[in-house]
Amino acid sequence: MRVSSTPSSQWTALFVLVSTLCTLFTPAVSVKYENFKTCDQAGFCKRNRAYADTAAATSSWKAPYALTSDSLSWKNGQLKGTILKTINHNGETVRLPITISFLESGSARVTIDEEKRQKGDIELRHNSIARKERYNEVEDWTIIGGLELSKNAVESREGEKTTVTYGPEGKFEAVITFAPFGIDFKRDHATQIKFNDRGLLNMEHWRPKIEKSQPEKKEGEDETPTHEVTSGEDESTWWDESYGGSTDSKPKGPESVSLDITFPGYDHVFGIPEHAGPLSLRETRGGTGAHTDPYRLYNADVFEYIMDSPMTLYGAIPFMQAHRKDSTVGVFWMNAAETWIDIIKQKEAHNPLSLGIGSATDTKTHWFSESGLIDVFVFLGPTPKDVTKAYGELTGYTQLPQEFAIAYHQCRWNYNSDEDVKDVDRKMSKHQIPYDVIWLDIEYTDDKQYFTWDPLTFPNPIGMLEHLDKSDRKLVAIIDPHIKNKEGYQVVKELKEKDLAVHNKDGNIYEGWCWPGSSHWVDCFNPDAIKWWVGLFKYNAFKSLPNLFIWNDMNEPSVFNGPETTMPKDNLHHGNWEHRDVHNVNGLTFVNATYQAMLERKKGELRRPFVLTRSYYAGSQRMGAMWTGDNQANWDHLAAGFPMIINNGIAGFPFAGADVGGFFGNPEKDLLARWYQAGAFYPFFRGHAHIDTRRREPYLVGDPYMGIITQALRLRYALLPAWYTAFHEASVDGTPILRPHYFMYPSDEAGFAIDDQFFVGSTGLLAKPVVTEGATSVDIYIPDNEVYYDYFDFTKYEGQGHKTIQAPLEKIPLLMQGGHIIPRKDRPRRSSGLMKWDPYTLVVVISKNGMASGELYVDDGETFDYESGAYIRRAFEYKDGVLESRNLGTKGKLTDKYLKTMKSVGVERVIIVGAPKAWEGKSSVKAAGKDAALEFHAEEGGKAAWAVVRRPQVAIGEDWKIEF
Numbered sequence: 001m002r003v004s005s006t007p008s009s010q011w012t013a014l015f016v017l018v019s020t021l022c023t024l025f026t027p028a029v030s031v032k033y034e035n036f037k038t039c040d041q042a043g044f045c046k047r048n049r050a051y052a053d054t055a056a057a058t059s060s061w062k063a064p065y066a067l068t069s070d071s072l073s074w075k076n077g078q079l080k081g082t083i084l085k086t087i088n089h090n091g092e093t094v095r096l097p098i099t100i101s102f103l104e105s106g107s108a109r110v111t112i113d114e115e116k117r118q119k120g121d122i123e124l125r126h127n128s129i130a131r132k133e134r135y136n137e138v139e140d141w142t143i144i145g146g147l148e149l150s151k152n153a154v155e156s157r158e159g160e161k162t163t164v165t166y167g168p169e170g171k172f173e174a175v176i177t178f179a180p181f182g183i184d185f186k187r188d189h190a191t192q193i194k195f196n197d198r199g200l201l202n203m204e205h206w207r208p209k210i211e212k213s214q215p216e217k218k219e220g221e222d223e224t225p226t227h228e229v230t231s232g233e234d235e236s237t238w239w240d241e242s243y244g245g246s247t248d249s250k251p252k253g254p255e256s257v258s259l260d261i262t263f264p265g266y267d268h269v270f271g272i273p274e275h276a277g278p279l280s281l282r283e284t285r286g287g288t289g290a291h292t293d294p295y296r297l298y299n300a301d302v303f304e305y306i307m308d309s310p311m312t313l314y315g316a317i318p319f320m321q322a323h324r325k326d327s328t329v330g331v332f333w334m335n336a337a338e339t340w341i342d343i344i345k346q347k348e349a350h351n352p353l354s355l356g357i358g359s360a361t362d363t364k365t366h367w368f369s370e371s372g373l374i375d376v377f378v379f380l381g382p383t384p385k386d387v388t389k390a391y392g393e394l395t396g397y398t399q400l401p402q403e404f405a406i407a408y409h410q411c412r413w414n415y416n417s418d419e420d421v422k423d424v425d426r427k428m429s430k431h432q433i434p435y436d437v438i439w440l441d442i443e444y445t446d447d448k449q450y451f452t453w454d455p456l457t458f459p460n461p462i463g464m465l466e467h468l469d470k471s472d473r474k475l476v477a478i479i480d481p482h483i484k485n486k487e488g489y490q491v492v493k494e495l496k497e498k499d500l501a502v503h504n505k506d507g508n509i510y511e512g513w514c515w516p517g518s519s520h521w522v523d524c525f526n527p528d529a530i531k532w533w534v535g536l537f538k539y540n541a542f543k544s545l546p547n548l549f550i551w552n553d554m555n556e557p558s559v560f561n562g563p564e565t566t567m568p569k570d571n572l573h574h575g576n577w578e579h580r581d582v583h584n585v586n587g588l589t590f591v592n593a594t595y596q597a598m599l600e601r602k603k604g605e606l607r608r609p610f611v612l613t614r615s616y617y618a619g620s621q622r623m624g625a626m627w628t629g630d631n632q633a634n635w636d637h638l639a640a641g642f643p644m645i646i647n648n649g650i651a652g653f654p655f656a657g658a659d660v661g662g663f664f665g666n667p668e669k670d671l672l673a674r675w676y677q678a679g680a681f682y683p684f685f686r687g688h689a690h691i692d693t694r695r696r697e698p699y700l701v702g703d704p705y706m707g708i709i710t711q712a713l714r715l716r717y718a719l720l721p722a723w724y725t726a727f728h729e730a731s732v733d734g735t736p737i738l739r740p741h742y743f744m745y746p747s748d749e750a751g752f753a754i755d756d757q758f759f760v761g762s763t764g765l766l767a768k769p770v771v772t773e774g775a776t777s778v779d780i781y782i783p784d785n786e787v788y789y790d791y792f793d794f795t796k797y798e799g800q801g802h803k804t805i806q807a808p809l810e811k812i813p814l815l816m817q818g819g820h821i822i823p824r825k826d827r828p829r830r831s832s833g834l835m836k837w838d839p840y841t842l843v844v845v846i847s848k849n850g851m852a853s854g855e856l857y858v859d860d861g862e863t864f865d866y867e868s869g870a871y872i873r874r875a876f877e878y879k880d881g882v883l884e885s886r887n888l889g890t891k892g893k894l895t896d897k898y899l900k901t902m903k904s905v906g907v908e909r910v911i912i913v914g915a916p917k918a919w920e921g922k923s924s925v926k927a928a929g930k931d932a933a934l935e936f937h938a939e940e941g942g943k944a945a946w947a948v949v950r951r952p953q954v955a956i957g958e959d960w961k962i963e964f
């Protein structure tokens, strides 16, 4: 969270203090653009854009990078060699070792390094103690598998190129051209992805600074760029850079890496979160609706961010998918330094051979990072699911959360005392509003010292946690990476004594400002720091109970007086890696440590951790949930939520949500009601509010809003079995939870850019929550000729195209696609934990051809026992008048024991939507051989016929049949 324009008095004090330290930091109504760099203000961004312009303007442009054919060696699916970069007219070269790996999974990886730096054969300026290599440890944090090399890949060299055939049934090829170096990745002989097609490959090699005599500088004058260098390059940002009053000492000089990646015939690209904007990424260098700056990835505390912008936000996943009719491919640019991505779409005259396989548009992307390696993974699809699955094999699939974590979370900055918490809890219960988790922001601590409780306002945390536990409710408390620098605070004392904090460029403990005032930052790149951090969460160290979980905020990291509100790039982490090299993965390492701590709070108590993070990188999906940071209570921010959450989901991190109600400002009641209706479809569903806002717990909003909000919450709770099943699916193969149109209908070009409606998991639920003020209907796009039914009243919609759905304030536009079976639990309870033994309702949604099928995944919702088989996985199928439940699970050590505990959990109701007319007059069915009552409702107006089977007395974990 972040301070806003109207700080309460207690914040004003801090404000004045910080403001005097840092002139950038002034109250604002909206994001301060000037706090964050444009491309022109980031030296390497400007240099690489200029490089691209020079290449484009030079008709005979030839990239000065050549792979030497005699350096090439092929072994076990890996091609190794050396690229020579020609650096001047005398033909002097720099050696860049390259490894191209072809993986068993069908993915390929291209890694380019710099030999001199590998060998440590360089000198750093300013007596820096930073590492000399290019940062090569991102993968230790990001990659967890999928690196086995292909056994079937075959190389065949021929003249000035070599071709490697690889992938499933040898359908993929990489054609590597030597001079200039470039790679064409093909599937079924057609080029899908091209590296260095435009010749923008650039690795700024290490060079010594040559002091030149310069004309006398006049007092107060800016340093003038020196253009007279042999290379003709603009050196003005090579050696140091100043921004907003801080100077980056850049001990290694210029070291950026860059590559152009072209997707021929592809007109949409998605991914590279986190940005506020449409799912289908815009052009950044000309074209209609183009942005002027590239998309930026540099995790930062950008509060009250603006809409439809390529500006950086809190998280970074440099994974992009390109999509055209019937083909999806992707790249993962594994680099943790500041990164920018330019996108151009160009109409191209394709050669006749490739006609008909794509659009006439090429999407051309240009990636540049400030430091590190060029390390890119290539995924050739052909389906969106193939691409997300392959990416997840490398970076991991989403954590299967505890079930409470996907229920509703009630948060605000702040609940003021343990009595306040209990009071909110009691009122939610009294008004029969379900919720699972109440949250505490920074004020619960004693003077912003994490792992302590304010003795005046939270004198009895254990009593509070016990109180919540009575309704199976949880508490989440915030713990941030900044540790208050204060005499007598045990945590900071240990941090300093054990030397586990991030260092400044001189190797001393770095000091900066955050919520507690003067602070130090724990360095979770350091294994000893992780070990120490884990110890801080033990119950004897942090007074708490097992129903307390953790929120990691401000982990970009946010530093109030730092450049761009974060750490100086020349700070040093464990192993003396510069902060510059690791910035985007920094937040992940902190969450990783917290996740480990949650696993080890007490021996023998193994529960799945829940950690919410604001900053993230590729791989963060393994550790918990993210939210979209400090949004505003207005309709634009409500609308921005879905594209952002959907985009995060296709980038491998689906456990995502936005602050319901809007963090800053006071939402009008209709906005709040609509936001809860939308939030009921966020994978991570949390209401949150700034300290200066009025209280807005759902029971405070009055009628009819409280009722509308309660209905939205109950809808979420009723559908928890379906949501949990979708999370299970995401956790085993990376399929997103909110599925955008292109993902479900990769052939339907009319829907590729749709990002305001989506399917929920595999349920066939198609939602388009209202996100515009005053709307009383929405237009929903139906992608196929299947029949769709309104979720609430079974109104039928048929035929592909746009349909209008009435949506007065109390109504969520939600359709059920024919052909699915949706599991629900319909009994209202205070929390999801109390629903554990409740019976199921199955909603059978009959397709046009009279069939339906669906899946259910169930486990204890808490432990890791599912890994030993303690789960239920069922396939339901309706066909020819018979509904059948079949086992899909495989047997493990704990299967039988678990099934025994679930024996009494049954199905209390089956609802058949679109029931056959022939059932009219029928009053019973055979359920597992016994009679059960059937109730039939004939078609009426535009509403489909439906039927209900009551109390069929079949168990959820067993095979059975219901015969109609």
Ligand SMILES: *[C@@H]1O[C@H](CO)[C@@H](O)[C@H](O)[C@H]1NC(C)=O
Pocket: 140, 141, 592, 593, 595, 622, 623
């Ligand atoms: C945390 O990082 C360590 C490596 O330091 C890794 O072994 C572990 O799997 C990570 N945890 C998660 C949940 O990814």
